[in-house]
Amino acid sequence: MSTSTTSAPPPGTQDPPPARAAPRRRTRKAARPGWRRTLRRDWQLYSLAVLPLLFFLVFRYLPMIGNVIAFRRFEPGGSIFGEQWVGLRYVRMFLTDPTFWQVFRNTLWLGGLTLVFCFPIPIVLALLLNEVRRRSLKRFVQSVSYLPHFLSIVIVAGITMQMLATDGPVNHALGWFGHEPIRFIQEPEWFRTIYVGSEIWQTAGWGTILYLAALTTVHEDLYEAARIDGANRWQQIWHVTLPGIRPTMITLLILNIGTFMAVGFEKVLLLYNPLTYPKADVISTYVYRTGVESNSFSYAAAIGLFEAVIGLVLIFSANQLSRRTVGTSLW
Numbered sequence: 001m002s003t004s005t006t007s008a009p010p011p012g013t014q015d016p017p018p019a020r021a022a023p024r025r026r027t028r029k030a031a032r033p034g035w036r037r038t039l040r041r042d043w044q045l046y047s048l049a050v051l052p053l054l055f056f057l058v059f060r061y062l063p064m065i066g067n068v069i070a071f072r073r074f075e076p077g078g079s080i081f082g083e084q085w086v087g088l089r090y091v092r093m094f095l096t097d098p099t100f101w102q103v104f105r106n107t108l109w110l111g112g113l114t115l116v117f118c119f120p121i122p123i124v125l126a127l128l129l130n131e132v133r134r135r136s137l138k139r140f141v142q143s144v145s146y147l148p149h150f151l152s153i154v155i156v157a158g159i160t161m162q163m164l165a166t167d168g169p170v171n172h173a174l175g176w177f178g179h180e181p182i183r184f185i186q187e188p189e190w191f192r193t194i195y196v197g198s199e200i201w202q203t204a205g206w207g208t209i210l211y212l213a214a215l216t217t218v219h220e221d222l223y224e225a226a227r228i229d230g231a232n233r234w235q236q237i238w239h240v241t242l243p244g245i246r247p248t249m250i251t252l253l254i255l256n257i258g259t260f261m262a263v264g265f266e267k268v269l270l271l272y273n274p275l276t277y278p279k280a281d282v283i284s285t286y287v288y289r290t291g292v293e294s295n296s297f298s299y300a301a302a303i304g305l306f307e308a309v310i311g312l313v314l315i316f317s318a319n320q321l322s323r324r325t326v327g328t329s330l331w
Contacts, residue, residue, distance in 0.1 A: 070302040076295060090302035100286070100303065107282040110268075111260040113196045119256055121200055122207030123249065127237060129208060130215050145205025157270035160198045161185055185271075188279035195271060195280075199264070210252065211245055218244035250328045258315030261307050283307050 039046060065081075070090060072082025094100045125145065132138040148156065164170050164184035171181040184190045218241060226236045242249075265284035272280035283303060291300030323329035 067301060067305050069298045070305045072298065074298045074301075076297075082298065086298075090299045091306070093299060094303050094306070102278070103281050103283055103286045106279060107261055107263055109279075110192060110195060110263045110282060113192060114199055114263065115256055115260060117196055118199050118203055118207075119253060121204045123211055123245075125204055126208040126211035126215065127241065129212065130241070131233070142205070142208075145208065147205070148202040149206035151202070153264075153266045154270065156198060156202050157267055160194060160271065164194065185273070186275045188276045191272065191276045191280040195264075195267065198267065198271075207252075210248055214245040214248040215241065246326070247328045250322050250326055251330055254315060254318045254322060254330045257318040258311055260314055261311045 069080075069082045071085065071087055073084045073086050074082045129138055129141060132141070151159075162168055166181050166183055170184070174180075174182065182190070184194060222240045222244070223236055226240050231239065262284060263282045265282075265288070268280060268282055268285050269288065272285070284307075287300045287304050287307075290296050290303070319329045319331065
């Protein structure tokens with residue numbers, strides 16, 4: 001009885017087993033959570049923004065409606081939106097008023113001096129503090145320089161006036177050298193120096209906080225590479241430190257330019273007097289005297305609107321210029 005045997009194919013010639021078809025995956029786009037779901041999930045965090053938003057709504061945005069009286073005649077006791085449409089009458093009034101242009105020049109002078117001196121000094125102070133290696137000395141300098149920021153403007157103005165009074169410590173020191181007492185507060189030529197000096201004393205220390213925080217983001221490897229290339233401390237500051245904090249510098253510069261026209265109203269109001277009006281009177285104090293003291297609310301609103309428009313143009317121009325030249329901008 002014969003049996004038939006099937007010969008097996010030689011190795012290497014077998015057909016490969018059929019490959020399993022890969023399971024078909026559903027490529028479904030992940031759905032983004034809606035704003036309602038996000039609000040329910042993070043409502044505690046969003047609730048923290050309620051009070052700041054209400055503050056800006058009530059004290060910043062709603063008062064903008066009152067700018068309409070710059071184009072309407074407002075009479076005390078009448079409608080809050082004015083009694084009669086007068087168009088650009090009040091705008092033409094302050095554009096032809098020589099007192100306004102004197103005030104405008106004073107604002108430019110004080111704003112420019114404040115920007116030139118008060119903006120770079122916190123940067124210099126932060127760079128110097130960053131080089132201090134003794135932590136006790138660094139903390140002492142920081143505490144002393146931060147302290148004036150926590151004083152109210154009334155106290156700062158009072159200290160300034162007491163120091164510079166005719167019988168104050170500064171004139172006593174000048175008397176030791178045989179100098180006659182100087183009436184700093186009454187002489188218009190001294191007002192800009194007094195204002196800028198007190199502003200530096202009050203804000204320089206506090207302004208260093210942001211720059212010191214920005215300095216912590218500069219990587220230590222960059223300093224190590226600069227030292228290997230033979231750079232000294234000044235070259236490291238110029239080529240490593242300053243480029244590292246440049247975005248912070250540009251952001252604060254744009255914000256300072258935006259408030260260029262809004263020179264410190266409270267401090268000017270507390271430091272100036274009728275004798276120093278020719279050099280000390282600025283747009284904000286002129287608006288206060290015109291609107292509150294003289295009851296010319298429509299005229300004051302027109303001047304205030306003009307100041308706001310200039311500030312808006314300045315901040316947009318500074319932001320655009322910074323974006324094109326440096327590559328860093330606020331928005």
